[in-house]
Amino acid sequence: MNQSEGSIQLKEQDASLMLSDPSLYINRELSWIRFNQHVLDEAKDSSHPLLERIKFLAIFANNLDEFFMVRVSGLHHQLAEGVLKLPPDGLTTLEQLERINHDLTPLLDEQTRVWNDILIPELAEQGILIHNRGTIGDKKRKILRNYFYREIFPVLTPLAFDKSHPFPFISNLALNLAVILRRPGSSDDLFARIKIPNKLFPRLIEIPATTDNDVHKTSEFIFLEDLIADNLDLLFPGMEIVASYPFRVTRDADIEIEEDEADDLLSAVEQSISKRWIGTPVRIETSMDMLPAISDMMGTKLAKYPHMFYRVNGPVGMADFFCLLNLDRPDLKDPPFAPAIPERIEVDPDIFHVIRQRDLMLFHPYESFQPVINFLNTAAHDPDVLAIKMTLYRTGTNSPIVQALLDAREQGKAVSVLVELKARFDEENNIGWAKALERAGAHVVFGIMGLKVHAKLCLVVRKEKSGIVRYVHMSSGNYNAATAKIYTDIGLFTANEEISSDVSHLFNVLTGFSQYSSYHHLLVAPGGIKKGIISLIEKEMDRQKSHGDGKIILKLNALQDAEVIRALYRASQEGVIIHLQVRGICCLRPGLAGISDNITVTTIVGRFLEHTRIFYFHNGGDPLVLMGSSDLMPRNLKRRIEVLFPVLDPGIRDEIIKTILPIHLHDTVKTRILKPDGSYDRIPPDPENPIQAQNWLLEKQGIWNRYIQN
Incomplete structure (x- = not known):
């Protein structure tokens, strides 16, 4: 090597080192928090209808729940295991956890401010009143007390904590009341925990109208935890109720599956799902006014690090606010729209002919997802279709896509489906569909060792006069009719021979031992x-x-x-x-x-x-x-x-x-x-x-x- 060549190589190495400087990279977790901040901003944007703004508030909260269950829990694992590898931005694990807490605290303050100071007053202007314990009149309090005693009281199980009662287990994302009690004549505080049954009852309990005027003017609600807190004397007769505080614990829900040790991946995933609710705590949310003695006690039992505590000046667990979208108030929601159906499909009912003539793109949700469903339904019942192959990642409940595949089996088609059992938080849905498809006689594959199958592919093999023709649908989005209405995704139909050959070879990689890698286009x-x-x-x-x-x-x-x-x-x-x-x-x-x-x-x-x-x-x-x-x-x-x-x-x-x-x-x-x-x-x-x-x-x-x- 001459001197000039060595100089060039050295410069290239210097440039590479310079571009590895940690200051050139934004931390992944902190960047995600900025994204979620944008979601919260939409809750403040008055150009959205009122209930849609509450939806964004709920999305913000739901996103945070998943962030803690997966990302923050992963950082806790790294901290516990002493992982020293740094991300490109150079922040240590502990530094990331501290920065997450630092950046989230003002956002949570803003979240409760938006709810308390903006959305509740605007809801009231629209005749939707959200009460707290202090704003319920005596007449409605009596009605609610009767409802509580009849419907809710039998479900509740107060759990004491003292020397003879161990600290109760707090399951993942369960809403709870920490209750402080005293015996008559005693100054000693006692602690009990009540699990709020917000999976059995609406988080917001509608207050029955007491007059005809009420029916026409307003809809009134009270939080389930406030209703319970207002009637604690029925649960603890003879005791003095000192105070009660809502709280919630978020646990590690990123289930780990030892695939190389599992004889049956489906059974391994099923067993792992149950552990999601008992993972290690990663976040404790409490009301702002919880007594330090109570939060200290909870911290001793649940928290390893100070950054795990988040105090909120409002309702805990705002992801439940999705329930407000069930209100029959179309004037407070986005106007409905009818997604377009390409004229080529409407004019020519033969979807295979349409695709043979020219590739077809669908841009959801502006264009309907129905042609994708129709494509599979047609393939299921077309006597010339020989086989259908498909990947399924998130399909949702009551899936018309899976139903089409089941119909195809009834019609004698060869159906091969790769169901990704490890699609996080959709595992139970996918296990159910996998079992249904197996019972119908489909070839069901559960992925590749160590990898998730996230590709969105469908291949239909059809016998025609010219010979075997393969039709392919590929997309950026899941085969989920529900999310296709709210996610922007582009899908493409094609009968291009080279692409369909690529997809065929890829399915052989997914379902068999093929090592094919020489794709024409993919x-x-x-x-x-x-x-x-x-x-x-x-x-x-x-x-x-x-x-x-x-x-x-x-x-x-x-x-x-x-x-x-x-x-x-x-x-x-x-x-x-x-x-x-x-x-x-x-x-x-x-x-x-x-x-x-x-x-x-x-x-x-x-x-x-x-x-x-x-x-x-x-x-x-x-x-x-x-x-x-x-x-x-x-x-x-x-x-x-x-x-x-x-x-x-x-x-x-x-x-x-x-x-x-x-x-x-x-x-x-x-x-x-x-x-x-x-x-x-x-x-x-x-x-x-x-x-x-x-x-x-x-x-x-x-x-x-x-x-x-x-």
Whole structure:
């Protein structure tokens, strides 16, 4: 090696070390908290109908529950096991836990402020009154007391805690009352715990109307825990009720399965699910006014670290607020909409003919999920269909997709289904569907050792005059009819021979021992997606050097992988223009001088959950567009079976490049811009030309998808 070659190599090594500097990366957990803050912001946004704002408050709380059960519990495991490996941002495990507590505390204060000071008064203006114990009149208190004694009292079991009664077990996410009691004439405090039966009764108990005027004017509610607290004398007769405080414990719910030691994966998952409710505590939520002596006692029994305590000045467990969306108040909800059905499908009832003629894209929820269901129903009953192969990750309850597969078995079709039993928090649903499919005679596979199957694929094999034809559906979203109404996802139907061959080979990998990896078009993780995406980024860098027109647009849910981020940093340093729209976690810092000057990062949180994944590379004017199931996170790229597929149809590709991507990138209402320090700014409003991507796509269905209709 001559001296100049050695100098070049040294510079490359220096650049690589520089791009590994921890200050260039945002911590994954703290980035997620910023995303959830955006959800909370939507609860304050008066452009949403009132009950939809309460929905966002409930989503914020539900997201936090899962965050603690999975992410924070994982950090606790690392702390207990002394794991020394640091994330790219360099924060130790304890530092992350302390920062999580620091960043969440003001958000929880804001959550209760929004509920107490904004939403409750606005609900009252709309005739929906949320009472506390002090605002119930005597007449209604008597009615509620009778209801409590008849319906709730028999269910409750007070549990004492003293020298002869052990501290009661507090199950995961159970709502509880800590009750302080005294015997007559005694000054000694006694402790009892009551589990609130909010799974058996509504969290908000409707107060019966006492007059005709009440019926016409208002709906009145009281929290279940307040109703119980107001009647504790019935549970503890002869005792003085000193105080009561609601509290809740969150436990580690990230079940671990020793797959290599399990003889039967289905049984192993079933057994592990039951442990979810008895995992190690990771968070204790209490009311703000709980006496220090009580919280100290609970801390001794439940908390290992001070950062586990969260005191709230309002209701504990606001995820239950979803129940308010059951109110029959359409005036306080988003107006319903009818998703479009492409005219090609309406004109030609033969779905196989439609797909043979040309690839077909469906953009949910703006376009209906029903054609996907119809595709499977048709395949189930078509005498020329020989086989159906499918992956199922999250299907929901009462799934029409699974019913179509069961029908296919009744019609004698060969049905092969890969059911991902380890889809977190959907394990029980998936176990039920797996058993039903097995009973029907389907070939059911439970995934690959050590990997989750997250790819969204369906393959239909049909015998036609020309021979065997394979029809494929691929998507960014799950085969779930319910979430298809609230998540934005893009699915693609094709009969392209090379793609259908790729999908056939991939199913053989999933169900058998095939080691096939030479796909024509698909990028398949683990291995293939990271390698393919970094290669495409580097290709844009080369194009930028030679022609100066390098451009990349990525729209996805999360960007965390350090190698991909370093590739994007290198591309920016070369001058490639990079637009990233990342809904949730983004560990890349945009706008750093000399590092990411050419990178902008935006995010949209609105009525629908942005779930679409689109990868655009300018490619010298011959654009390449990929879509699919994968985000750019280590779990997607290393520990899951994921698929990205190219959009080969020129019309569909143009529609994505000229309409779908631009309308999202030019949103001026819901867009936030990521700053180098990890915080976000809202785009300054443009009252003259407000653009809200989701609303525009709802309103312009007949325009943006006109290529489908021609």
